[in-house]
Structure formats: C-alpha cells, structure tokens
Amino acid sequence: MTTWQVWGALLLAPYVLVFFVFVLYPVSYGLWLARNPESYRTLFEDPIFFTTVVNTIFFLLVAVNLKFVLALYLSGFFVHDRRWIRWLSVIFILPWAMPAIPTIFSIRFMFNPEWGVVNQTIFRLTGLDGPNWLTNPDLAMAMAMGVHIWKALPFWTLILMAGRLAIPKELYEAASVDGATAWQKFKYVTWPSLRTLYITSTLLSLIWTLGDFNSVYLLTGGQPADKTHVLATLGIRYIRLDQLDHAMATIVVALPFVLPLVYFMMRRLSGDEQKTSQ
Amino acid sequence: MATVVFDSIFKSFGSTKVLHGISLDIANGEFMVLVGPSGCGKSTLLRMLAGLEDIGGGTIAIDGRVVNDLDSKDRDIAMVFQSYALYPHMTVGENMGFSLRLRNDERKRIEDRVAHAARILNLEPYLKRYPRELSGGQRQRVAMGRAIVRDPKVFLFDEPLSNLDAKLRVAMRAEIKALHQRLKTTTVYVTHDQVEAMTMADRIAVMNDGRIEQLGRPLELYDRPANLFVAQFIGSPAMNVFDGTYRNGAVEALGARWPCSAKAHEGQPVKYGIRPVHFDFGSGVEAEVVVVEPMGAETELVVKIGGQSLTVATHGRSPAAPGDRISLAPNAKHAHLFDAASGARL
Numbered sequence: 001m002t003t004w005q006v007w008g009a010l011l012l013a014p015y016v017l018v019f020f021v022f023v024l025y026p027v028s029y030g031l032w033l034a035r036n037p038e039s040y041r042t043l044f045e046d047p048i049f050f051t052t053v054v055n056t057i058f059f060l061l062v063a064v065n066l067k068f069v070l071a072l073y074l075s076g077f078f079v080h081d082r083r084w085i086r087w088l089s090v091i092f093i094l095p096w097a098m099p100a101i102p103t104i105f106s107i108r109f110m111f112n113p114e115w116g117v118v119n120q121t122i123f124r125l126t127g128l129d130g131p132n133w134l135t136n137p138d139l140a141m142a143m144a145m146g147v148h149i150w151k152a153l154p155f156w157t158l159i160l161m162a163g164r165l166a167i168p169k170e171l172y173e174a175a176s177v178d179g180a181t182a183w184q185k186f187k188y189v190t191w192p193s194l195r196t197l198y199i200t201s202t203l204l205s206l207i208w209t210l211g212d213f214n215s216v217y218l219l220t221g222g223q224p225a226d227k228t229h230v231l232a233t234l235g236i237r238y239i240r241l242d243q244l245d246h247a248m249a250t251i252v253v254a255l256p257f258v259l260p261l262v263y264f265m266m267r268r269l270s271g272d273e274q275k276t277s278q
Numbered sequence: 279m280a281t282v283v284f285d286s287i288f289k290s291f292g293s294t295k296v297l298h299g300i301s302l303d304i305a306n307g308e309f310m311v312l313v314g315p316s317g318c319g320k321s322t323l324l325r326m327l328a329g330l331e332d333i334g335g336g337t338i339a340i341d342g343r344v345v346n347d348l349d350s351k352d353r354d355i356a357m358v359f360q361s362y363a364l365y366p367h368m369t370v371g372e373n374m375g376f377s378l379r380l381r382n383d384e385r386k387r388i389e390d391r392v393a394h395a396a397r398i399l400n401l402e403p404y405l406k407r408y409p410r411e412l413s414g415g416q417r418q419r420v421a422m423g424r425a426i427v428r429d430p431k432v433f434l435f436d437e438p439l440s441n442l443d444a445k446l447r448v449a450m451r452a453e454i455k456a457l458h459q460r461l462k463t464t465t466v467y468v469t470h471d472q473v474e475a476m477t478m479a480d481r482i483a484v485m486n487d488g489r490i491e492q493l494g495r496p497l498e499l500y501d502r503p504a505n506l507f508v509a510q511f512i513g514s515p516a517m518n519v520f521d522g523t524y525r526n527g528a529v530e531a532l533g534a535r536w537p538c539s540a541k542a543h544e545g546q547p548v549k550y551g552i553r554p555v556h557f558d559f560g561s562g563v564e565a566e567v568v569v570v571e572p573m574g575a576e577t578e579l580v581v582k583i584g585g586q587s588l589t590v591a592t593h594g595r596s597p598a599a600p601g602d603r604i605s606l607a608p609n610a611k612h613a614h615l616f617d618a619a620s621g622a623r624l
Contacts (some may be wrong), residue, residue, distance in 0.1 A: 170363035173330050178377035178424070179351035188376070192367035 034248035043249045048237075052229040055141060056210070056257070059230050063145040064205050067153055072198065074153070075160035076190075096154035104218035107147055108134065137227035140220045144228060148215035152208075156201060163197040164190065196268070203265045210257055231257075280341035280354075280431035280464050281306050282327065288335035289322055289488075296322050298488045299336070307462045309455075313475035314485035314511070321436055323485075324468045328357050328434050341431055351380075356425035357434040360441060362417045364409040364424075371396075371405035374423045395426040398457070415446045422457065433458075435467040439474065451477055472512050476500070484508050506621035509551050509614055515578060518588045519551045521618060529615070532584030534563040537610035540624050548624065551614035554578065554591035562607035565590075567598045581606070 001009075043049050078089050095103060110117050111133035119130030134140045167190065175185045213232045216222070222229040222237055229237060231254045238247035282304040289297040297319045304310045312320040325331040327338055329350035337344050345353050356377075364373050372379075374395055375388040396402045399419045409417055418438060425433055435454070439447045455478050458465055469475055475482045476496045484491045484499065484507070491511075492504040503509035509517050522531025524542035529535070529550045536550050565581035565588070577596040581588050581604070590606060598604055615624040 168361060168363065170359045170361050171365060173328075173350075174357070174359060174363035174365075174424075175376075176330065176350040177328055177355060177357045178428075179380045181351075184380060188365065188368075192365075 030248050030251065033245055034252045036245055039245040039249045040253075043246055043253070046246075048226045048229065049234065049250075051227055052231060052234045053253075055228065056230040056232075056254075059141070059145060059148075059216075060206055060209055060257075063148050064202060064209050066145075067149045067156060067205070068198065068202050070149065071153055071156040071160050072194075074157045075164055076186075078157060079161050079164050093154045093158070095151050100151070100214040101218060103151070104147055104214060107143075108219050111143065134220055135224050137224060140224070140228045144216045144219050147219050148209065148212055151215065152205070156205065159201055160194065160197065163194045167193045200265070200268050203261055203268065207258060207261045207265065210254060210261075281339075282310075282432055282464060282466065283339040284323070284327075284336070285339070286336035287323065287326065287333065287338065289319070289326065289331070290334055296488050297334070300488075300490060301336075302483055302490065302493065304464060304466065307464055309458050309465045309467065309478060309480045311467045311469060311475040311479035311482045312485055313469055313472055313482055314491075316470055317487075318485040319488040320468045320470075320485045324434055324436055324466060327432075327466060328355060329353050354428075354431045355434055356428045356430040356432075357436065358418075358421045358425055358438045360437040362409070362421040362441075364417055364420055366409055369406050369408055370401060370412070370420050370423075373409065373420055374401075374405075374427050376424065377428050391427045391429075392423075395423040398426065398460070399423050399453075414442050415450060418442060418450055419453075422454070426457070426461070429463075431464065433463050433465040435465065435469075437469055438467075439469070439471075447474075454478065473514055476512065482512075484511060486511075502623070503551075503614065504623050506549060506551070506616045509616065509623075513553055515554045515589045515591060517551045517553045517614070519549050519616075520586055520588075522548055522550045524548050524615070529613075532563075532586050534583065536563070536608055536613065538613040538615055539610050540613070540615040542615055542624050547618040549616040549618055549621070551616060552608050553612065554589040556609040556612035557590045557592075558607040558609060559592070560605060560607045562605050565604055565606050567600055567602045567604060570596065570598060570600060572596070579604075 074092075078085060078092070111119075113119055113130065113132045113135055116133070118133070122128065122130035131139055133143055171189045171193075172185055175189050180188065211232050212230075213236075216228060216230050217233045217236065220228040222233050226237065231250060235247040235250045238244070238250060282302075284300050284302040287297055287300040288295070300319075300323060302310075312323060314320050322331055326333050327340075329345070329348065333346050337346055339345065340353060340355070365376065368376065371392050375392045378388045378391060392405070393402070396405055399422060401416070401419055401423055404412060404416060404420075409420065412420065418441075421438070438454070439450050442450060451474060454467075458478075467474075467478065479496055481494060482496055482499055483493045486507050492499055492508045496512075499508055499512045503512060503517075506519065510519060520531055522529035522536065524530075524546045525544060527541075528537050529548060531550055536552075538550065542548050563583055565583045567579055568582050568587065569580040571578040571580070572595065576594065577592050579590045579592070579596060579598055581590055583606075616622060617624055
C-alpha cells in the first residue's frame with residue numbers, strides 16, 4: 001500500500017466504524033431477532049395487524065397526497081411578494097418548527113371529547129355534545145392524518161416554493177403575451193417545471209410518513225382498542241407487551257413498502273428518471 | 279400592422295419615478311428603436327406596452343384603441359425577450375405554435391403557420407428539438423418564430439441580442455432587419471447598444487433618466503444631436519467633447535482655436551464636440567499621439583491636446599506612432615456647439 005492509500009484507509013476508518021456499530025449491527029441484530037417464521041404466522045393472525053396495514057396504506061395514500069396538493073396550492077400563494085404574506089408565512093411555518101410532543105399533546109387536550117376546549121365550545125354554542133374526536137376509530141384516524149398534514153405541510157410548501165421561485169419569471173410573461181390564462185400558465189409553465197420535484201418529494205414524503213410515529217402515537221396512542229395503529233406505532237405496542245420478536249417482525253413487514261420507494265427515489269436522484277421523462 | 283401611440287406616460291416604482299411623461303407616436307409598419315443606458319426606462323416603457331407593467335399615468339393606444347386596461351393576451355402583440363423565454367418542456371415546434379394552440383386554432387392551421395415561420399427562419403430541421411438542444415442563435419430565432427407565427431399587430435423586442443456573442447449579434451441584426459422589411463409589422467425594439475439602434479431603426483428615441491432626449495432618424499441623430507447626451511451616446515467611437523469659450527467665430531479651448539460653423543454669444547462658455555472621424559491631418563491643432571489602434575479598415579489614434587485625451591479616427595492605415603507629434607485640422611462644418619450649462623445644442 002502506498003502512503004496515500006494508508007491515509008485514505010485511516011481517514012475512512014471512523015466512518016466505517018460508525019456505519020458498522022450504528023447501522024449494520026443494529027439492522028442485522030433486528031433481522032436476527034425477526035428470524036423466527038413462527039412470529040410472522042402469529043403476527044398475520046393478529047387482527048390488529050391487518051387493521052394496522054390497512055390504516056398504514058390509507059394513511060400514506062390520503063395524507064401524503066392531500067398534503068402535497070395543499071402544499072402545491074399554498075406554495076403558489078406564498079411566493080407572492082407582499083409584506084403581509086411574508087408575515088403570514090412566518091406564522092404558517094410555526095407548526096413545523098415547534099417540537100412534536102408539546103404541539104401534538106396540546107391538540108390531544110384540545111380535542112378531548114369531555115373537557116377539551118373544542119367540544120366545550122361546541123356545547124356552549126349549540127348545547128350539543130361534540131364528536132368523539134379521538135375515541136371514534138375513523139375520526140381518530142382522520143385526526144391523526146390532520147395532525148400529520150398540519151405539521152409537515154409547511155416544510156413541503158417551502159420546498160415547492162423553492163421550486164416555483166426557480167422558474168424564470170419571463171416564462172410567465174411570455175405565456176401572458178401568448179395569451180395564457182392563470183390555469184394555462186400553471187398547466188404549461190409551472191407544472192412541467194415542478195413535476196420532477198413534486199414526484200421526488202412525494203416519494204421522499206411517503207418514506208418519511210411510513211416512519212411517522214409522532215402524529216399517531218402522541219395523538220391516539222393507537223387507541224381506541226388498538227384500531228388506529230400504523231406500522232410505525234405497532235412495533236411499540238408489541239414491545240410494551242414484551243413481544244420483541246413481533247415488534248421486529250412488524251418492522252420487517254414494512255420493508256416491502258419502504259424498499260421500492262427507496263429504490264425509485266434513488267433512481268430519480270441519480271438522474272435516470274429525468275433522462276427518460278424529458 | 280398598427281400604429282402605437284404613447285401619450286404622457288408616467289411610471290414610478292415606490293417613490294422612484296422612472297418615466298416622466300413620455301409621448302411618442304409610432305407609425306404603421308415603422309421600426310422604432312428605444313435606446314438608452316440601463317435604468318433609463320426604455321424596458322419599462324416596452325413592458326407597459328406589452329401589458330406586463332401597470333401604466334402609472336397617461337395612455338397607450340394600439341391601432342387607435344387605448345389598451346391601458348387590456349390584458350397582454352388581448353393586445354395582439356408578440357414579444358421577444360432577452361432571455362428568449364422559451365418553454366423548456368416544449369419542442370421548437372410546440373413553442374412556436376403555443377399561442378395558436380391557446381387560441382384553439384385548428385391543428386392543421388397551426389402546423390402550416392409554424393412550418394411557414396420555420397421556413398423563413400431556417401428552423402425546419404429543428405422543429406422536433408427541445409430548446410436546450412439549440413445554440414443561442416437558434417434559440418433566438420425560435421423566440422422570433424414564436425412571434426411571427428402570431429402575425430400580431432406589433433412586435434416587441436426587449437434587448438433580444440444581448441445574450442449573443444459579437445459575431446452572431448451582427449448576423450441576427452441583419453436577420454431581424456430583413457424580417458421587418460419582409461413582414462412590415464410595426465416594431466418596437468429596445469436596446470442599450472447604439473450600433474444596433476443606428477443600423478436597424480427607421481427612427482430612434484434616445485432615452486435618458488425617464489425622458490426622451492431626442493427622436494429622429496439615425497443619421498439625423500448622428501449629424502445633429504439635440505444635446506450633449508445624445509451627442510455622446512450616438513456614434514462609435516464616441517464624440518470628443520471639451521469645455522471652451524466662444525470668441526470671434528471659433529472656440530478657444532485646450533490652448534488652441536477650434537473652428538465651428540454654429541454661433542454663440544461672444545465670451546459664452548460652451549462645450550465643443552467633434553467626432554473622431556471629423557479631423558483632417560495638416561495644419562491646425564498640435565497633438566501628441568498616445569495610443570495607436572489599427573483595425574485594418576481604419577485606425578484610431580488616442581491623442582493628447584492640452585492635457586485632454588481625444589480620439590481621432592482615420593481611414594486606412596496611419597504612419598503615426600506613439601510619441602509622434604501631429605497636427606490636426608478639425609472640420610468646422612462637422613463641429614457641434616453645446617451650451618455649457620444646459621447641454622443644449624447651439
């Protein structure tokens with residue numbers, strides 16, 4: 001080995017060490033814990049697991065897409081250069097900037113069916129009991145999605161704003177002169193320029209949302225009756241029940257969701273997709 | 279084809295006034311060039327005509343119809359941008375046909391018109407390509423093609439050649455000029471380059487600081503600039519201008535007497551202007567050669583007279599070398615006098 005290569009190996013060593021200790025070893029250990037086929041059989045027989053998979057797919061498809069449609073729309077609003085819009089954008093970013101535990105717990109308290117401020121207000125104004133926000137499984141799931149969207153929307157709006165700001169202003173001016181309406185400008189100028197970013201961001205968000213533990217666990221804890229779990233929170237349930245092998249199996253089961261997403265994501269980022277799509 | 283009339287146009291950005299009551303009539307089929315240094319308001323005026331900028335005050339009329347409150351798309355104009363502003367996700371053909379597509383024209387008609395424009399601009403081999411696959415000059419032609427396809431009442435050009443290299447700029451200049459002679463569409467062309475203005479325009483409006491300094495045919499501006507600004511802006515190399523005093527039918531300046539045909543009051547402080555080409559060699563003002571710039575067809579000499587640098591241009595080659603002392607005879611017929619205070623032509 002030349003001195004140059006020795007230096008290379010030396011400088012690489014810390015990273016390789018960290019990678020082995022904190023990535024390769026835990027992942028392998030997890031897979032080793034999840035090696036027992038019996039744990040998958042009992043997992044698949046657990047009715048809560050089936051509900052959880054349905055919840056997860058529903059959560060991913062609805063929450064992520066709704067979030068992105070909203071982010072696309074709001075990014076168009078927030079790129080306007082007005083003073084009051086700049087102030088509004090600061091307030092808009094707050095939910096994303098604040099830590100998850102206090103914010104989501106506040107929402108949980110606000111929507112408590114009995115003593116939460118929302119239902120108390122409804123009762124005071126109408127004399128009727130408000131909905132069981134967090135104790136009706138469907139409503140609680142919708143609320144969890146709402147919290148997820150509320151918390152992540154500012155970030156993706158910012159990303160799409162950056163995408164919009166990168167579109168040359170002259171293209172819109174040329175389109176105006178060419179006779180385009182606002183909708184046609186979006187269709188022929190904004191969307192073609194933003195499409196790659198939008199799809200890549202959606203993929204990334206799908207991966208992140210699959211691992212979003214906070215929005216569900218802090219709001220509902222998987223309750224009522226373990227009907228609002230997603231794969232990210234189900235593992236914790238099994239750990240609490242001292243079923244570590246089931247917890248690990250849950251994570252392994254999520255891999256068929258994650259790996260294709262990661263694969264498409266990497267392909268897009270490496271530029272293959274852009275070459276074919278343009 | 280149409281006339282364009284600007285009537286007392288004002289414009290401010292915040293507290294900064296950028297246009298101070300511009301009035302300008304452009305005739306049917308005319309090639310009007312707005313020229314001036316950056317920040318003079320020429321692009322703002324063009325963008326107001328295009329409907330991309332609100333009109334602060336006054337009216338703009340196209341073909342006799344006031345367009346102040348009309349959207350860009352309803353003004354029947356086509357614009358070529360400095361950055362070309364081609365839609366990156368559309369092919370050349372789609373770019374050119376876009377406005378017709380938005381108008382819901384028939385497919386056949388769009389194809390015919392795009393093919394026609396492509397033939398005029400030699401773009402036929404490139405119709406299926408994307409803008410990123412074209413050179414700067416080709417992109418520029420596509421931008422022009424997009425304008426031609428519309429067959430608009432007025433063509434607007436906003437510094438369309440600024441992003442091209444020098445050689446291509448000269449070639450495209452000729453192409454735009456030829457195109458105008460062929461189509462005879464009223465054209466408003468904005469540039470900061472006085473050579474472009476001189477070579478292309480039917481008439482030039484020289485703008486400075488939100489006002490029109492002078493309006494006229496290119497050679498009128500060259501021969502009889504209305505003020506110092508126009509005198510120094512139009513013509514390349516720029517006119518020599520220096521301070522002097524008018525006495526006995528000539529100007530005393532830089533330790534010499536400078537002949538002129540214009541008249542001023544006896545003892546009046548004036549600015550004396552003379553273009554570099556309007557010197558003869560022979561008896562006259564003594565000068566020292568500082569720099570010799572041979573360009574083949576002509577030679578430019580930078581000379582010092584009484585401590586001031588002046589430029590002298592001669593046809594062909596010059597035997598002068600740096601350090602030589604020469605004698606120059608300014609051509610009185612081509613000398614310009616300006617009031618020292620106001621800069622107005624005398």
